Amino acid sequence: MATAESSRLESLRNRGAALGGGGGTPIVIVILVGVAIFLLVGSLRSVTFAQLTVQGLALGAVYGSLALALVLVYRATRVVNFAQGELAMLTTYIAYQLIKWGLSYWEAFFATLAIALVLGIVLELALIRPVLHRSVIAAVIVTVGLFVLIDGVVNWIWGGDFKFMPSPFGTKIYHVGGVSIARLYVGMFVVVIISVLLVWALFRFTKLGLGMRAAALRPAEAAFVGVRVEWMLAIGWGLAALLGAVAGLMAEPSQFTLEPTLMQPILVYAFAAAVLGGLDSPAGAVIGGLLIGVSLNLVVQYGHIGPLKITSELQTPAAFAVIVAVLLFKPSGLFGHQEVRRV
Amino acid sequence: MTALLELEDVEARYGPVHVLHGVSLAVDEGSVVAVLGPNGAGKTTTLRAVSGMVRRSGNIQFAGRALGRLGPDGVARLGIAHVPEGRGTFSELTVWENLRLGAYTRRGSIQPELERVFAYFPWLSERKRQQAGTLSGGEQQMLALARAFVHRPRLLLLDEPSLGLAPVLVAELFRIVRELNEKEGLTVLVVEQNAQLALQAAEAGYVLEAGRVALSGTSAELRADDSVRRSYLGY
Numbered sequence: 310m311a312t313a314e315s316s317r318l319e320s321l322r323n324r325g326a327a328l329g330g331g332g333g334t335p336i337v338i339v340i341l342v343g344v345a346i347f348l349l350v351g352s353l354r355s356v357t358f359a360q361l362t363v364q365g366l367a368l369g370a371v372y373g374s375l376a377l378a379l380v381l382v383y384r385a386t387r388v389v390n391f392a393q394g395e396l397a398m399l400t401t402y403i404a405y406q407l408i409k410w411g412l413s414y415w416e417a418f419f420a421t422l423a424i425a426l427v428l429g430i431v432l433e434l435a436l437i438r439p440v441l442h443r444s445v446i447a448a449v450i451v452t453v454g455l456f457v458l459i460d461g462v463v464n465w466i467w468g469g470d471f472k473f474m475p476s477p478f479g480t481k482i483y484h485v486g487g488v489s490i491a492r493l494y495v496g497m498f499v500v501v502i503i504s505v506l507l508v509w510a511l512f513r514f515t516k517l518g519l520g521m522r523a524a525a526l527r528p529a530e531a532a533f534v535g536v537r538v539e540w541m542l543a544i545g546w547g548l549a550a551l552l553g554a555v556a557g558l559m560a561e562p563s564q565f566t567l568e569p570t571l572m573q574p575i576l577v578y579a580f581a582a583a584v585l586g587g588l589d590s591p592a593g594a595v596i597g598g599l600l601i602g603v604s605l606n607l608v609v610q611y612g613h614i615g616p617l618k619i620t621s622e623l624q625t626p627a628a629f630a631v632i633v634a635v636l637l638f639k640p641s642g643l644f645g646h647q648e649v650r651r652v
Numbered sequence: 653m654t655a656l657l658e659l660e661d662v663e664a665r666y667g668p669v670h671v672l673h674g675v676s677l678a679v680d681e682g683s684v685v686a687v688l689g690p691n692g693a694g695k696t697t698t699l700r701a702v703s704g705m706v707r708r709s710g711n712i713q714f715a716g717r718a719l720g721r722l723g724p725d726g727v728a729r730l731g732i733a734h735v736p737e738g739r740g741t742f743s744e745l746t747v748w749e750n751l752r753l754g755a756y757t758r759r760g761s762i763q764p765e766l767e768r769v770f771a772y773f774p775w776l777s778e779r780k781r782q783q784a785g786t787l788s789g790g791e792q793q794m795l796a797l798a799r800a801f802v803h804r805p806r807l808l809l810l811d812e813p814s815l816g817l818a819p820v821l822v823a824e825l826f827r828i829v830r831e832l833n834e835k836e837g838l839t840v841l842v843v844e845q846n847a848q849l850a851l852q853a854a855e856a857g858y859v860l861e862a863g864r865v866a867l868s869g870t871s872a873e874l875r876a877d878d879s880v881r882r883s884y885l886g887y
Contacts, residue, residue: 516756523742523753530740533703534803535728535757 337643341596348603352488359488361606367494368563369602370501375556375572375579376586376594377505378549383588384525385545386433386441388448392455394576396432396550397557398569399459400425402467404558405474405567414477418558422551429550433543463569472567477558497559504555505595508548512591521545574625578605581628584635587645597643601628655713656681656839657702657807662710664694664701671697673863674710679807684833684840686850686871688884689860695843696737698860699809702841703727703734715806729757733800737811737843741792741799743785747776750784754799765802772828773798790821797825801832808832810842814849822846826853847884851875859884 352359375397382390390396400421407417436455440447478496482489512518523531524541532538560575561567582601586593605624612619619627635642655678664672672694679685687695701708704724712719714730728734733754742750751769755762770777773794779787784795793813800808810829814822830853832838844850851857851871859867859880867877874880 516752519745519749519752520756522745522749523756526744527740527742529705529724530736530742531753532705532724533728533734533736533740534753534799535725536753537725 340643344600356487357610358607359486360490361610362603363488363490364494365603365606366599367497367602368606369582369599370498370505370595371556371560371563371598372575372578372582372602373595373598374501374505374552374559375575376582376598377508377591378552378556379579379583380586380588380591380594381508381545381549381552383583384591385521385542386437386448387445388437388441388452389588390452390549391449391576392452392459393549393553394572394579395456395459395463396425396428397553397560397575398572399463400428400550400554401557401561401567401571402463402472404554405467405472408474414475418477421558422554425550425554426547429547430543432550433546437546438539438543460569467569469569473565474561474567476562478562493562497563501555501559504552508552509591511548517544577625578602578628581631581635583642584632585642587642589646590642590644593642593644601631654681655679656715657841658711658713659698659702660711660713662698662701662708662712664697664706664708666697666706671706671863672701672708675701675860675863675865677858677865677868679839679841680856681806681839682833682837683856684829684842684854686847686854686857687841687843687860688847688850688857688874688880689866690883691845692862693860694863695860696811697863699734699736699811699841699843702809703732728803731804731806732809733803733805733807734809735796735800735811735813737815741784741787741796743783743792745784746780747782747784747787747795748780750795750799751776751780751802754802755804757803762802765804769798769802772801772831790817790825793817793821793825794828797828801836801838806839808838808840810840812843812845814844814846822849829853847880851885 348362352362375393378393378397379390382388382393403424404417404421407420408414412420432455436451437448440451476493478493481492483492483495484490512522520531520536521541521544523534524536524538525545528538531541556575556579557572560571564571578601579598582597583594584597585600586595586597605627608619608627609621609624657679659675659677661674661676662672663670663674675694675698677685677687677698687698689695697706700706702712702719704719704722704727714732717730719727722730724734742753745753751766752762755765758765776795776798784792787795797810797813813825813829817825826849829840829842833840842850842854851874854871856870857868857874858865859874867874867880869877875885
């Protein structure tokens with residue numbers, strides 16, 4: 310083509326703009342490498358620091374997977390799903406019930422994931438879709454209602470008292486150097502990260518995933534090529550519920566008990582993670598989750614406000630402070646795109 | 653010849669605004685048909701009515717089947733590819749992913765389709781991994797056309813392909829459309845502001861005015877018509 314030369318120049322220019330415009334900018338990567346070095350050096354110098362870091366990474370992975378659920382829903386429908394945590398709590402109760410009926414822990418685990426997938430799809434079709442045509446805000450309000458509804462239903466069926474589930478990873482403790490690491494935290498981390506990677510691979514490498522990305526990015530154009538857009542968005546909700554179920558099931562052993570408020574603080578951490586990572590960035594949500602998990606753990610151990618020591622009571626407010634700070638100073642988060650409006 | 657696409661008294665509206673007031677037209681299998689007309693005449697809406705993007709009434713027949721209330725994804729699955737105005741490439745996705753989406757409704761391997769497309773657009777095969785948004789405007793329009801063709805449609809709806817392109821690119825684009833029509837038997841319904849070009853590429857045309865067909869005929873007839881010459885061809 311005669312115009313190939315000039316168009317190549319133009320495309321180079323555009324590529325430069327695309328790199329600067331959003332995504333992981335060099336500064337962000339430098340900061341992340343700095344954080345990693347800080348954690349590594351700290352862990353080598355102090356056993357307590359190392360243990361808190363490992364525990365923080367495991368908890369952070371849980372926050373990250375719930376944050377990823379929030380991001381998937383946001384990308385698909387521009388709805389912030391306030392019920393995401395309660396949905397995860399509900400599916401954890403379903404797993405509890407399945408185990409009570411005689412399933413082994415891991416049988417119940419996978420059955421619950423399947424139930425969560427269907428539940429997410431049904432909720433989108435039945436409750437979100439009908440109001441989404443009117444406005445996104447209406448759908449967000451529906452999710453707040455869903456929060457209350459799930460909370461009520463769970464309390465009604467199972468009661469508000471503590472329930473106990475078998476431990477999925479046992480009570481074994483590994484000793485690495487002088488550092489004791491509970492098998493629980495290793496297991497939590499591995500299960501969550503594998504789930505996240507599988508969902509990522511689904512989006513990245515499969516035709517279904519491509520259809521879902523196309524439907525979320527440009528619904529009108531996606532329909533032109535034959536993508537069933539509304540169905541794709543519903544599956545997006547289903548996958549979010551599935552990731553949330555993983556988060557709930559992995560959060561439960563870290564709390565040692567199951568109660569209806571299980572996911573409420575975790576939802577706040579997940580929001581902090583999602584906002585920190587950039588609400589439209591899946592990778593950002595997971596990295597944000599890990600950062601929040603580790604930093605909250607360390608702040609509670611080492612942090613001071615003037616002469617006052619920061620205690621675990623301030624964990625949730627600290628996450629809230631992160632949300633406010635990010636929205637004030639860098640609304641697009643670490644990895645989000647500056648311009649997130651859909652046209 | 654039988655008509656592959658037939659519109660009969662089609663009306664369409666955006667909310668309360670009536671845009672089409674009973675459009676009737678026919679596109680023969682294997683032909684290129686142009687829709688001309690001033691801004692706001694309803695050219696784009698006519699295409700959107702076919703692909704189910706707007707609420708429509710009246711009768712639309714495609715390959716002997718009434719489209720009825722079929723939505724855009726259903727229409728696409730029947731074998732109608734729509735390249736919307738402003739290209740409609742997925743700029744966030746790679747060239748390959750865009751082409752893959754073009755064949756979204758096909759099952760199995762799409763390698764044969766890709767090979768056919770690369771024969772017409774050789775430069776695409778070297779740039780499969782490039783993000784579509786980093787292509788130039790002309791390349792994106794070519795990609796949109798290539799994506800539509802991977803679909804192996806029976807009918808291609810092409811909306812204002814010349815918009816915002818340099819004349820040399822527009823000529824190239826119409827050359828490829830013409831080639832796809834002649835070699836592959838692709839039927840094309842093209843909306844175009846540039847009547848000169850459109851009538852060169854098409855065998856027949858319809859002139860829309862204010863949501864109605866004001867005039868129709870073969871390209872030669874339309875070129876010879878005084879009012880078309882004055883309004884759209886400028887001589």
